[in-house]
Amino acid sequence: MPANVRIALDAMGGDHGAAVVVPGAALSLLRHPDTEFLFFGDEAVVAPLLDREPRLKAKSKLIHTTVAIRMDDKPSQALRYGRWKSSMWLAIDAVKKHDADVAISAGNTGALMAMSRFNLKMLEGIERPAIAALWPTMKGDSIVLDLGASIGADAVHLVNLAAMGSAMARVLFDVENPTVGLLNIGVEEVKGLEEVREAGAMLRARNSTEFRYLGFIEADDIGQGAADVIVTEGFAGNIALKSAEGTARQLSQYLRSAMNRTWPARLGYLLARGAFQALRDKMDPRKSNGGVFLGLNGVVIKSHGGTDAEGFASAVDMGYDVVRHDLLAKISHSLARDRDAISAAKASGAAS
Numbered sequence: 001m002p003a004n005v006r007i008a009l010d011a012m013g014g015d016h017g018a019a020v021v022v023p024g025a026a027l028s029l030l031r032h033p034d035t036e037f038l039f040f041g042d043e044a045v046v047a048p049l050l051d052r053e054p055r056l057k058a059k060s061k062l063i064h065t066t067v068a069i070r071m072d073d074k075p076s077q078a079l080r081y082g083r084w085k086s087s088m089w090l091a092i093d094a095v096k097k098h099d100a101d102v103a104i105s106a107g108n109t110g111a112l113m114a115m116s117r118f119n120l121k122m123l124e125g126i127e128r129p130a131i132a133a134l135w136p137t138m139k140g141d142s143i144v145l146d147l148g149a150s151i152g153a154d155a156v157h158l159v160n161l162a163a164m165g166s167a168m169a170r171v172l173f174d175v176e177n178p179t180v181g182l183l184n185i186g187v188e189e190v191k192g193l194e195e196v197r198e199a200g201a202m203l204r205a206r207n208s209t210e211f212r213y214l215g216f217i218e219a220d221d222i223g224q225g226a227a228d229v230i231v232t233e234g235f236a237g238n239i240a241l242k243s244a245e246g247t248a249r250q251l252s253q254y255l256r257s258a259m260n261r262t263w264p265a266r267l268g269y270l271l272a273r274g275a276f277q278a279l280r281d282k283m284d285p286r287k288s289n290g291g292v293f294l295g296l297n298g299v300v301i302k303s304h305g306g307t308d309a310e311g312f313a314s315a316v317d318m319g320y321d322v323v324r325h326d327l328l329a330k331i332s333h334s335l336a337r338d339r340d341a342i343s344a345a346k347a348s349g350a351a352s
Contacts, residue, residue, distance in 0.1 A: 003034065004034045004035060004036045005032070005034060005035050005036070005101055005102070005319075005320050005323045005324055006035075006036045006037075006038065006099065006100045006101045006102075007025075007035060007036070007037050007038070007100060007101065007102055007103075007104060007316060007319055007320070007323075008037075008038045008040065008090075008091040008092075008094040008095060008099070008100035008102070008103040008104070009021055009025060009037055009038065009039050009040065009091060009103075009104055009105075009316075010040055010041070010087045010088045010091040010103070010104070010105035010106070010107055011039045011040055011041030011042075011045075011046050011087055012040070012041045012042065012045075012065075012068035012069075012086075012087040012088075012107070013068070013069065013087065013088055013105040013106045013107025013108070013112075013303075013305075014071075014105075014106025014107055014303065014304075014305045014306070014307070014312075015071065015106075015305050015306045016106075016306075016308075017041070017045070017068070018039075018041055018042075018045050018046045018049055019049070020106065020307065020308060020309050020311075020312050021039070021041075021106065021312060022039070022046065022049040022050060022052075022053060022056070023049070023053070023309035024307075024308075024309040024310070024311070024312030024313040024315075024316060025037050025039075025053075025056055025060075025312075025313070025316055026053040026055070026056040026309075027309060027310060027313035027316075028313040028316035028317050028320065029055065029056055029059060031313075031317060032317070032320045035059065035316075035320060036059050036060070036061075037056070037059060037060040037061070038060070038061050038063060038091070038094055038099065038100055039060055039061070039062045039063065040063050040065055040087040040088075040090040040091045040094075041062070041064075041065065041068075041087045042064065042065070042066050042068075043062060043064040046062055047062060050062065063090060065085060065086065065087050065090060067081070067082060067085045067086040067087065068086060068087055068088075068107075069082050069086050069087075069088045069107050069108050069111045069112075070108065071107065071108050071305060072108075073108055073111055074110065074111075075108075075110040075111050075113070075114035075115075076114075078108060078110075078111035078114065078115065079111075079114055079115060079118065082111070082115070083115070083118075088105050088107050088108075088111065088112060088115055089115050089119070091103040091104070091105060092112075092115055092116050092119050092120065092298075092300060093119055095120065095298040095299065095300070096119055096120055096298060101299065101323040102299040102300070102301060102319040102320075102322065102323050103116075103298070103299070103300045103301070104290075104300075104301040104302075104303060104315055104316060104319050105300075105301075105302060105303065106302075106303035106304065106305050106307060106312060106315070107305065108305075109131075109148075109302055109305075112293075112300065112302055113129060113131075113149055113293065116129070116293055116296055116298070116300045117129055117296065120296045120297045120298035120300070121296070121297045122295055122296060122297060123295055123296065123297050123331065123332060123335060124332075124335070125160065125335050126160055126295040126335065127157065128149065128150045128153075128157065128295065129149050129150070129293050129294060129295040129296055130145045130146035130147075130149045130150070130161055130164065130234070130293070130294045130295055131145060131146055131147040131148055131149045131234070131237075131291040131292070131293060131294075131302065132144070132145035132146070132147070132164070132165055132168055132291065132292045132294050133145075133147055133241075133290065133291040133292070134172070134290075134318075135222060135223075135230070135241075135244075136223075137222065137223050137224060137225030138223060138224050138225050139224070139225030140173075140225060141172075141173070142222065142225055142226075142227060142228055142229065142230055143165050143168050143169050143172070143228065143229045143230070144222065144229075144230045144232070144237060144240070144241070145161050145164070145165050145229075145230075145231065145232075145237065145294065146161060146232065146233060146234040146237050147234065147237045147238055147241050147291060148234045148235075148237060148238030148241070149234050149293070150233075150234045151233070151234050151235045152233055152234075152235065153195060153233035153234070154195050155195050155196075155198035155199040155202055156199075156202075157233075158182065158195065158196065158199035158231055158233065159199055159202050159203060159206070160295070160335060161231045161294075162180045162182075162199075162203060162211065162213070162229065162231050163210070163211075163331070163334035163335055163337070164294040164295060164331050164334065164335070165180065165229035165230075165231060165294070166178045166180055166208075166210055166211035166228075166229050166334065167210075167327060167330040167331045167333075167334045168229075168292060168294065168322070168327060168331075169211075169228045169229050170210075170330060171321065171322055171325040171326075171327045171330065172318075172321060172322075172325075173228060175228060177209070177210070177211060177212055178211050178212070178227075178228035178229055179211065179212050179213075179214050179227040179228045179229070180203070180211045180212065180213050180214065180227055180228070180229045180230075180231060181213075181214045181215065181216070181217035181221070181226055181227035181229070181230050181231070182196060182199060182200050182203065182213075182215070182216050182217070182231050182232075183216075183217060183218075183219065183222075183230055183231065183232035183236060183237075183240070184196050184200075184216035184217070184218065185218070186216065186218065187215065187216045187217065187218065188216070189201075189215075189216070191216070192216065195233075196216075199231075200215065200216060208337075210334055210337065211228075211229065214226070214227050217230065219240055222240065222244075223244070289303055289304050289307050289311040289312070289314040289315050290302070290303055290314055290315035290317075290318040290319070292318065292322060292327075294331065295331075297328075298328070299319065299322055299323060299327065299328055301315050301316075301318055301319045301322075302315075303315035
């Protein structure tokens with residue numbers, strides 16, 4: 001790995017494009033001075049923003065393109081007109097060509113996934129990528145995957161998610177033996193879809209030295225921090241994520257309304273504003289912004305499309321961390337061990 005972490009940025013992606021990407025990169029650079037940036041975007045738009053950030057400009061290179069993927073494009077449309085020339089494609093391609101260690105975009109999720117998969121290909125043994133992200137809990141953060149990269153999963157894919165998620169937990173949480181839970185409609189072994197029950201049996205039999213499988217957990221256990229890693233397929237994961245985000249917004253609105261209803265309530269808010277600020281900080285989606293596309297033969301980070309500069313900086317920070325701690329190599333190692341374990345389990349079953 002080079003001395004500096006090289007980060008490729010889709011400067012045209014997201015709801016706000018370069019107006020968020022450039023200042024976000026500048027904020028992250030303050031925290032990680034050993035970073036270099038490749039910006040892919042319209043020079044007429046990006047260059048003036050870089051001129052306002054001389055420290056960032058000195059650590060950056062701008063590659064001009066006027067082609068940007070729209071947020072409402074279907075993946076097939078994005079591939080048809082954006083391949084080889086859009087800011088999103090060029091950022092991903094920089095990773096493939098080893099000009100960058102990670103690509104980060106706030107653009108169209110479906111397009112980013114399709115382009116990443118088409119260009120970077122999948123790791124051996126992985127058929128589909130997954131989106132993994134940090135989920136705030138009562139105990140800190142958990143990693144939840146898959147959050148919507150694909151719908152449906154067989155048992156082997158769920159086991160692979162556990163291996164990839166635990167590798168990410170070792171990198172981000174600095175834990176040697178992270179705990180893993182499998183999301184289900186109940187904790188009993190007889191409940192849930194056949195694929196989930198089969199994955200649970202495979203994980204129990206795996207006897208891994210790289211993570212500790214806790215068994216099935218229910219959705220209300222996620223916020224309690226029941227495990228370092230929560231594994232589910234993308235349909236259920238995306239619904240869980242959107243439900244949690246909507247509930248957080250609903251509670252925030254309830255709280256604001258209650259605090260403004262009467263003068264005593266407003267006075268109570270003033271007296272307890274330190275506690276309310278701590279609550280806002282805990283629920284601030286910017287601090288956990290950034291979903292990692294796992295399973296690819298390269299590192300790609302998806303930032304929320306509507307984030308601000310601080311939120312985008314968090315995505316850049318995550319990209320820095322997963323590269324500096326060699327996440328891709330750790331995932332490849334975990335997957336190789338899983339392939340051996342699954343093959344041994346199948347051989348044992350056939351023998352019996």
